[in-house]
Amino acid sequence: MRTAKILIVDDEPNIVLAIEFLMQREGYKTEKAFDGLQALEMAAGFMPDIIILDVMMPGLNGFDVSRHIRRAPELEHCKIIFLTAKGTQRDKQTGYDSGAETYLIKPFDNDELVTVVQEMLAYG
Amino acid sequence: MGLSLIVGCSLAYISLLFVIAWWVDKHADQGKSLVSSPYVYALSLAVYCTAWTFFGSVGRATTGGLSFLGVYLGPSLLAPLWYMLLRKMILISKNQRITSIADFISARYGKNATIAVLVTLIAVLGIVPYISIQLKAVAFGINTLTHFGESPPPPPVHFWLDAGFWITIAMALFTAVFGTRKLDPNERHEGLVAAIAFESIVKLLAFLAVGIFVTFVIYGGFGDLFSKAIANPDTARLLSFEGTGTTPFTWNILCLLSLFAIILLPRQFHISVVENTSPRHVPKAMWVFPLYLLLINVFVLPIALAGKMTFGAAIDPDTFVISLPLSQGAGWLALAAFIGGFSAATSMVVVEATALSIMFSNHIVVPMLIKTRRFGGETSLVDGASRLLDIRRVSILLMLFLAYLYQKTVGNTYDLVSVGLISFTAVAQLAPAFIGGMYWKRATNQGAVAGLIVGFVLWAYCLPLPSMAKAGLLPGSFVENGLFGLSFLKPYALFGLSDLDPITHAAFWSLLFNTWLYAIVSINTKPSTLNLTQADLFVNIHKYIGGQEADVLKREAKVDELRRLLNRFLGEARTIGIFNEYQAMSGTSLSGQQVAQADLVNFAETHLAGAIGAASARLVMDSVAKEENITMDEVMRILEQTREAVEHGRLMEAKNTELKTLTLQLTAANEQLKNLDRLKADFITTVTHELRTPVTSIKSLSKIILDYSDELDAVRKQEYLQILVTESDRISRLINQVLDIEKIETNEAPLQIEHLDLSELVWHTATGISQLAAERGAQLHLSGTESPLPVMADRDRLVQVIVNLLSNAIKFCDTENGRVEVQVGRRGRMVVLTVRDNGAGIPPAMQRMIFDKFTQLHSPAKGKPQGTGLGLYITKTIVEKHGGSIRVESEPGKGAAFEVLLPLESAV
Amino acid sequence: MADERNSKLLITFAVFLFLFNFPIIGMVDRQGTWLGMPLLFIYLFFVWLLLIAVVAVIVSRKNKN
Incomplete structure (x- = not known):
């Protein structure tokens, strides 16, 4: 089985650092992006299996990133997990409507994030 | 032919009408409507065809040729628009419980009492000549039947020897009994409608019988009759407009007047709107009624031509319908023709007088009595309902007597149609306020009053006053030389316009000034709140169908007082019915309830309006209900309903200053609060987000250090711990600054x-x-x-x-x-x-x-x-x-x- | 549907307003007969009948729907 690829997108380097550690520890291959546009560029080249996506970022926000990715046929298999401090019901709805599979709210629990990613990779 | 035979036949005919009406009413009381049919509706609309149509058209055709058709082509031309117009009128009237044309117009302009009085006056005074020609026609008919071929009898010395007087009395009694048998809050009289529909059949059949007799028995069909008429230069000229001097303008004005008449004549409004049982009957009536008009007019010109060729100028052409059969010895047909004409006259008088008496009592007598506290006041012991009916009966007698006087003094010198057209011109004055009111929301009651007054004054000056002068009732100098000797004020040549016939001339000037003032004054005045809501209701009736009247003014009254009031006007049984209906409708119980809410007050008012008219009902209701100050919420609702008016800022100006400032303050305060709320919400959301970010890093990284301590090398551990410190600093900095802002903004820490x-x-x-x-x-x-x-x-x-x-x-x-x-x-x-x-x-x-x-x-x-x-x-x-x-x-x-x-x- | 019917009726009104007016009436307002009847007489009653028929058709066609 090939190594799963995770793209971590957040404008907070410290959060990216933490998630990167957690993902690498599970043996996944990771890439980082610090804003929306960078995320889109990375996604196109890296072809991740899962994108862990923040919402409030300079330039393109996470919702828009998700919509763009959903429009790209070559990224059809790619799963999107929102990880954001925006926690209202409406935000969640927007997130799911933009094409995400899961919506997690910051601050998150390390084990929960890891479990969600594992399950997503295992059961699709 | 003997007088007794004629009177006997007439009485028999009237008895038949009573039987029909009684029978239909009996069924109606049992809840079975026999008149709820589009054909009965269309036939009852044919109350439009009166003695004017039956006798007068022929007379008019002997001088004006086919121009008489304008009176019927106008209504026929309007028929396609009924689908829009008449149905709208019916919906509005049902919604507002409108019982007359005066009620309709006054309700549109904020239930304005002045307008109700004005419209009533115009209608009553304007229609008097019209009723007078019915009386004259019946008297003529009797004279022709009894004295055909003899020299006309000398005028009677005493009025009690005059047949016309007794005809008037008989008609008045007949009308009083027919039109005011009971007080129905909706003014619906099914028996009356049935009788009218029946009369329409009688007059049509009678006229067709005479027409066929003249065309196919006396002459050998249309071709024969027309070819003989063409051969005679005296009748040949009647076959074209050119020969009779009918100009395009005269023709247009005639069509326009009759087009207005079909909707604005009080009896037409009564039959087509008030007595209408369902708007669904309108579409069929749209073609059945014009067809009726066509049929009753086909033989008018042939009869006129035949009469002219038979009698020359020896006999009054208004009597041709009877005298032509008599000249051929067909006495039975002449009698049938008389009965037809009699039915045309009675149907008109009954419905017109009933409609006018409703207006007269509701808008003039009752408000007067209320103001002088003679009616409905605490001391009144007389049952209001029966008193209301008495008032109506008296007003019917009064109007018919006026008509009789008019006919005796003025009407005798003119032919039937000329007198009738005077009434048409009067009624046409209601057109701008009426039609404008239904389609132009901006129209105000001041505009309506101005238009009505100027139209009425010009009408009176140009038509009835000169004819009264001609009859010797007024000095005639103003007709010849103009008022005060000013030649531009000549009533037949106002402002120098001299080459029109009097009707066209009067119609032109009065309608011009009427419409013009109506528009100009409306644009330059501000409508009241009630006016605005009523305007919206009339113009956009479809929004309101099924709903209750928009209760703008919030009114409260004691339930007991309300009950007493309704008892007085509608009787106990009806009042209990209304209260039960309200309870069922609103799902509330009134027992033990002291104060009646606005919707009950309005509900009671609409029912009361059915009995005494909208303006009077409002007046009465105001005596027990006090209006509350309008709340902010309600003002907002009014604003919404009349967005158009808000654009002009008119509504706010119309409010009193206190309410205005209050409203403004409230709006501003509300806006400010909403703004602050929004800012606060934004702030909290942002702060929360800003706090969550460092907390996220701290939580995740500290857990990593805790869980996977053995997997981390020293450098990494050091790095992560450093981040924990920085992020913690970030949190404390944020907290300090938020507290700072709070302090500065709330002035908690004054500057040192x-x-x-x-x-x-x-x-x-x-x-x-x-x-x-x-x-x-x-x-x-x-x-x-x-x-x-x-x-x-x-x-x-x-x-x-x-x-x-x-x-x-x-x-x-x-x-x-x-x-x-x-x-x-x-x-x-x-x-x-x-x-x-x-x-x-x-x-x-x-x-x-x-x-x-x-x-x-x-x-x-x-x-x-x-x-x-x-x-x-x-x-x-x-x-x-x-x-x-x-x-x-x-x-x-x-x-x-x-x-x-x-x-x-x-x-x- | 009701709107459509309304516009048809409006158009009917406009067309017949035109037909019942000068100068059209002026065109038939002259001496002469058709089937033994004066031109103006025939014209007015024929157009009138036509108006009734048109309204009847517009109004009843809808009722079947």
Whole structure:
């Protein structure tokens, strides 16, 4: 089985650092992006299996990133997990409507994030 | 032919009508409507065809040829529009429980009593000549039957010897019994409608019988009759408009007058709207009724031509329908023709007088009695319902008597149609207010009053007054020379317009001025609130169907008082019925309830309006119900309903000043509160988000250190721990600043104002911070600090400002060759502090937002800044608290310069 | 549907307003007969009948729907 690829997108380097550690520890291959546009560029080249996506970022926000990715046929298999401090019901709805599979709210629990990613990779 | 035979037949005929009416009413009381059919509806509309049609058209055709058809083509032409117009009228009337044309127009203009009185007066006075020709026609008919071929009898010496007098009495009694048998809140009289529909059949059959007799028995069909008429130059000219002098303008005015008449004549309004059982009957009536008109008119010209060729000028052409059969010895047909004409006259008089008496009692008598406290007051012991009927009966007698007088004094000298057209012209005066009211929301009651008055005055001056002068009732000089000898005031040649016949002339001027004033005054006046809601209801009736009347004015009354009031006007049984209906409809119980809410008051008012008219009902209701001040909510609803009016700002102006200011204050306060709420919500959301971010890092990283301590090397552990410290700092900084803002904004910590020297303060702070600058590789340049700059300020706050600006500049200056210039100095009565960096600068779009809460700049080179986004907001707030100002100047790529202005101490 | 019917009726009104007016009436307002009847007489009653028929058709066609 090939190594799963995770793209971590957040404008907070410290959060990216933490998630990167957690993902690498599970043996996944990771890439980082610090804003929306960078995320889109990375996604196109890296072809991740899962994108862990923040919402409030300079330039393109996470919702828009998700919509763009959903429009790209070559990224059809790619799963999107929102990880954001925006926690209202409406935000969640927007997130799911933009094409995400899961919506997690910051601050998150390390084990929960890891479990969600594992399950997503295992059961699709 | 003997008089007794004629009277006997007439009485038999009338008895038949009574039987029909009684039978239909009996079924109606049992809840079975026999008249709810589109054909009965169409036939009852044919009440339009009166003795005028039956006798007068023939007479008119002997001089005007086919021009008489205008009176029937106008209504036929309008028929296609009934689908829109008549159905709308019916819907509005059902919704508002409207019982007459006066009620309709006054209800549209805010239930205005003046308009109700005006319309009633115009209708009553205008219709009197019209009723008089019915009386005259019946008298003529009897005379022709009894004295055919003899010289006409001399006029009777005493009025009690005059057949016309007794006909008037008989008609009045008949009408009083027929039209006022009971007081129905909706003014529906099914028996009457059935009788009228029956009469329409009788008059049509009678006229067709005469027509066929004349055309096919006396002559050999249309071809024969027409060819003989063409051969005779006297009748040949009647076959074209040119030969009879019918100009396009005369023709158009005639069509227009009759087009108005079909909707505005009180009896037409009564039959087509008030007595209408369902709007679904309208579509069929749209073609059945014109077909009826066509049929009853086919033989008019042939009969006129035949009469003219038979009698020449020896006999009054208005009697041809009877005298032609008599001349051929067909007495039975002449009698049938008389009965037909009699039925046409009775149907008109009954419905017209009933409709007028409703208007007269509801809009003139009852309001007068209410005002003089003779009616419905506490002391009244007489049952209001029966008294109302008495008033109606008396007004019917009165109107018929007036008509009789008119016929005796004025009407005798004119033919039937000429007199009838005077009434048409009068009724046409209602057209602008009526039609405008249904389609033009902007129309006001002042406009309607102005138009009605000027139209009525011009009508009276140009038509009935000159004819009264001709009859010797008025000095005739004003007809010849104009009023006060002013020749442009001649009633038949107003303003020098002399080449029109009197009807066309009067119709032209009165309608012109009427419409013009109506529009001009409406545009220049402000409608009242009630006027506005009623206007909206009339124009946009489809919005309201099924719903209740928009209750703009919130009114309350005691349930007991309301009950007493309804008892008085409608009787006990009906009142109980109304209360039960309300309870069932609203799902509430009135027992034990003291105060009736607005909807019950309105409900009662609409029912009362059915009995005594909208304006009177309003007047009565006001005596027990007091209006509450309109609340903000309700005003908002009115605003919504009349958006168009709001655009003109009229509604607000129409409110009293107190309410106006209150409304404005409330709106402003509300707006402010909403704004504050929104700002607060935004702030909390942002703060929460800003707090969650560092907490996220801290939680995740500390858990990593805790869980996987053995997997981490020392360097990594060190790095993570360092992050924990930085992020914790970030949280405490954010908390401090939020508290700062709270303090500054709520004035919790007042400024500790003291004498300070800005130069010294800047120098000290800059020196303290130079260490930080050096760490970042930035150079700090100070200038202007040599001379003191006295200010009155809070030391700690001012230091906060300087630190904020300096640390920002250091943070954003060029990474390689960082340079921050700090300069102080004077400018007039102010001291200036400028902090300039050589960083990337601030994009123009951001320059305005930079002082807002939580605005952060992202530099592409450095990524996300470590600030909270509150620093500049706090800086600005502090500066402004000191009476100063702050601004930024920046060109992208060339750094940014922040400039703080503070008052010089001497200037404070 | 009701709107459509309304516009048809409006158009009917406009067309017949035109037909019942000068100068059209002026064109038939002259001496002469058709089937033994004066031109103006025939014209007015024929157009009148036509108006009734048109209204009847517009109104009843809808009722079947």
